[in-house]
Amino acid sequence: xxxxxxxxxxxxxxxxxxxxxxxxxxxxxxxxxxxxxxxxxxxxxxxxxxxxxxxxxxxxxxxxxxxxxxxxxxxxxxxxxxxxxxxxxxxxxxxxxxxxxxxxxxxxxxxxxxxxxxxxxxxxxxxxxx
Amino acid sequence: xxxxxxxxxxxxxxxxxxxxxxxxxxxxxxxxxxxxxxxxxxxxxxxxxxxxxxxxxxxxxxxxxxxxxxxxxxxxxxxxxxxxxxxxxxxxxxxxxxxxxxxxxxxxxxxxxxxxxxxxxxxxxxxxxx
DNA sequence: AATATAGGCAACCAAATGGTTGCATGTCAA
DNA sequence: TTGACATGCAACCATTTGGTTGCCTATATT
Numbered sequence: 001x002x003x004x005x006x007x008x009x010x011x012x013x014x015x016x017x018x019x020x021x022x023x024x025x026x027x028x029x030x031x032x033x034x035x036x037x038x039x040x041x042x043x044x045x046x047x048x049x050x051x052x053x054x055x056x057x058x059x060x061x062x063x064x065x066x067x068x069x070x071x072x073x074x075x076x077x078x079x080x081x082x083x084x085x086x087x088x089x090x091x092x093x094x095x096x097x098x099x100x101x102x103x104x105x106x107x108x109x110x111x112x113x114x115x116x117x118x119x120x121x122x123x124x125x126x127x128x129x130x
Numbered sequence: 131x132x133x134x135x136x137x138x139x140x141x142x143x144x145x146x147x148x149x150x151x152x153x154x155x156x157x158x159x160x161x162x163x164x165x166x167x168x169x170x171x172x173x174x175x176x177x178x179x180x181x182x183x184x185x186x187x188x189x190x191x192x193x194x195x196x197x198x199x200x201x202x203x204x205x206x207x208x209x210x211x212x213x214x215x216x217x218x219x220x221x222x223x224x225x226x227x228x229x230x231x232x233x234x235x236x237x238x239x240x241x242x243x244x245x246x247x248x249x250x251x252x253x254x255x256x257x258x259x260x
Numbered sequence: 261a262a263t264a265t266a267g268g269c270a271a272c273c274a275a276a277t278g279g280t281t282g283c284a285t286g287t288c289a290a
Numbered sequence: 291t292t293g294a295c296a297t298g299c300a301a302c303c304a305t306t307t308g309g310t311t312g313c314c315t316a317t318a319t320t
Contacts, residue, residue, distance in 0.1 A: 040280080170311085276307070
């Protein structure tokens with residue numbers, strides 16, 4: 001599991017996951033066109049992702065096709081979201097998304113604050129009085 | 131969001147989140163007892179987590195209490211799990227957990243393979259024929 | 261008031277990370 | 291078969307990271 005988090009830590013690798021999420025089965029060369037670095041660097045990133053089991057690959061002739069594997073992400077989710085929080089968080093997230101979409105009625109922005117006191121018994125976090 | 135992933139990349143920081151998940155509102159000193167490093171090092175980790183918005187803090191006299199904030203984790207989840215995969219993944223995960231619990235019937239281990247071909251159009255990933 | 265407790269800040273250091281260049285190998289197409 | 295294409299592997303380098311030590315401040319306790 002450590003490798004999964006390490007893999008997700010880099011923005012280029014996350015971009016690779018995003019690319020595969022919207023377009024499955026791409027080759028190395030294809031992915032390279034979206035990243036501003038050498039092919040070799042991208043290879044390193046892809047290897048890391050593959051070792052972390054975040055992507056699976058299939059060889060097709062001389063082409064290596066890459067696929068996103070969502071399972072590890074789901075396991076991260078399970079680790080720190082207790083079952084009871086899930087519904088609330090999902091509702092929150094859906095609401096946020098709803099508020100973000102350009103709604104037909106041109107109201108003032110609702111200032112969708114997505115977090116603040118999401119789960120804390122003592123209300124708003126308080127600044128250090130030093 | 132970058133800070134969130136960076137924060138999650140380190141095992142010590144993940145352990146801190148685990149500690150706060152099972153016991154909310156701990157002080158720095160309290161958390162230190164579970165990690166094999168100096169207090170200053172733990173402080174650095176906690177600051178990173180706080181900047182990433184993964185924990186919120188409340189000062190209480192000279193004690194700084196730490197709380198887990200699950201929202202960013204949920205956002206990670208939303209990023210790469212398309213809505214249609216969620217049900218299937220949840221079922222898979224539940225099944226895995228079920229198989230892992232010491233069942234009353236002393237069967238042979240079911241060898242709960244949790245991932246393999248979880249979402250790939252081309253079936254089992256294939257090894258490089260080179 | 262004196263002392264112990266809870267925490268912050270800065271300088272320093274070894275190791276890991278993310279990129280590069282250079283070269284080698286296997287596959288397809290003319 | 292020759293050359294272009296798709297990818298792999300290794301050495302190297304600058305920066306970031308994760309830890310240390312040393313010292314300072316603020317709040318409790320006696």
